[in-house]
Amino acid sequence: MNFVQGVKDGFKEFGERVTSVVNFVLLLIVYVIGVGITTILAKITKQKLLDFSFKDGRDSYWVDHKEEVDYTKQF
């Protein structure tokens, strides 16, 4: 019984490790291709996706709020 359980646990652990390696590789591919290419495009088109401005001479950092009025939408 202990032996069978041990084998089962071993397989389970092995399976989990394989899954995490596969996940890592897949996410690395998504990251390099998906995020990487978008980064290059953003750089070419000079898109500023995050505003890091600090002491850039403006009088205020407030920005007007744009209300999302469709509450059924998730965006």
Add this chain to the structure above:
Amino acid sequence: MYILGISCYYHDASAALLKDGVIVAAAEEERFTRKKHDISFPTNAINYCLKEVGISADKLDYVTFYEKPFLKFERILYQHITMFPRSFWSFYKTVPSWVNERLRIRRMLKKTLKYDGKVFFVEHHQAHAASSYLISPFDKAALLTVDGVGEWATTTFGYAKGTDLKIMKEINFPHSLGLLYSAVTAYLGFKVNNSEYKVMGLSPYGNRTKSNPYYAKMRKLIDIKPDGSYALDMSYFVYHYKMSMPSSKFVKVFGPTRKWSDPLTKRHKDISAALQMVTEEAIFAMLNSLYKETKCTNLCIAGGCALNSVANGKLLRNTPFKKIYIQPSAGDGGTSMGAALYTYNVILGKKKRYVLTDAFFGPQFTDRQIKKFLDRNKIKYTQFKSDKELVKTVASLIKTENVIGWFQGRMEWGPRALGARSILSDPTNPKMQDILNLKVKHREKFRPFAPVICADDAKTYFECDEPVPVPTDFMLMVYPIKKFARSKVPSITHVDGSGRLQTIRRKDNQLYYDLIKEFGKISKIPILINTSFNIRGEPIVCTPFHAYRCMMGTGIDYLVMNRFFIGRADNPQHMWDSESHAKD
């Protein structure tokens, strides 16, 4: 009409249920799963809310989520794109949960609740603002929300009149006062999203003047404009692409990062003081500007920064506002309630008809349920014949150095124990801080305990605003203790002479109020120590089992559940050492 509000997947997950615009049940998920600050989908909290009113999910008219997930995911993707390739690790750690859970709210509702009805998504800061204003006593108010981050916004200000609630302006990620506070919390060796209040508690030990050498350094990190808007110098932070928070530049300027086991030095204390000063400066500037814009003297605040009770205690004295409201669960936990209220009052346009004056929205247990639990587990107990007998016995036990576990009525909503799941003891005893720490809390020496006082006695002992603001009932305001009283209540007096008091009004919790008054008759000081009823590292207790387990694993002497009275020493068979299991 039933509306369920849900908040989860970031900070404290929670659920709140409205019946015709009135809150009937609300609770944080952590209380059921026993995992502190649990962020998972709040299945248990939802089930509790539904059970409380005896309905199933198909009877819900609306379910409202506390943020717009796709908008938030957009911000996260933008972070990864901007910080490529340095953001890979954070991408690897967070993106799978977005794909599997966070972007599938409707599916989750169907799967866990079999709910297939209308689902609304309100913006995170709208939920924050609603969580305060729509249950406040005001018919109009200026609104300020400050937290770590929602979808994009980290700080917003707005105005509400009737059920018209408008956010006017905002500051967006990565600039965030909340994340600045969290970054310094991490730097000082404390747990982010958990121990920010410890940094706040440490700050009075540092130099609270501008001569503090770290004040000027801290001030360099943040540019605060005269209109209260601000920006952070992001070269001092890495939270926009890493799981950690301060950058190597921050460490270069402020010195080596403290590990949690390192001793707290003058440098750490001065840094915490500088942070608190800068935070207050930014908040006061925002509020002064908000007043100029709205010309309204009522103020509602929300967001994690609204839990900064030291700053809150100074707000009315440093701004033109005359009245303030903050709800007990001012952080993300409270946004489930805000989302539900926003749906009822703003989206559906129903009249504002509810004012929240107490925090008792969680589970409660009948005498029958408690007795059944005690009998089934062969626990020795006695039962008081009347509340009068209970109050007299417990007050005299507190006076004779006993620590009491106090379990009464519905569990509190929000992070503070407010007299439903509290540990009570004697603040006049100079040894009590050490006794409590030794027996139960094992917390950092620099943190004093919090006092509870009847609202009608507050002005005698504390230099509080007049009239005493409602948020004081939720332990959200720190005020100076009057000089004559400081030496009389040493275990609740902070190094700067302040106390984070809870005030209690008899209409909200009669038994608790009477106990404090009775203790006042015996000791001549109508104040008790009130600290949260939990084992270190665990959430506040919820059920009789949790309460009993907590007493038996710590040094709490007696447990009072409704009128049941249980002595730890009478039940040696169940004693255990919670400290050997404590995680925090």
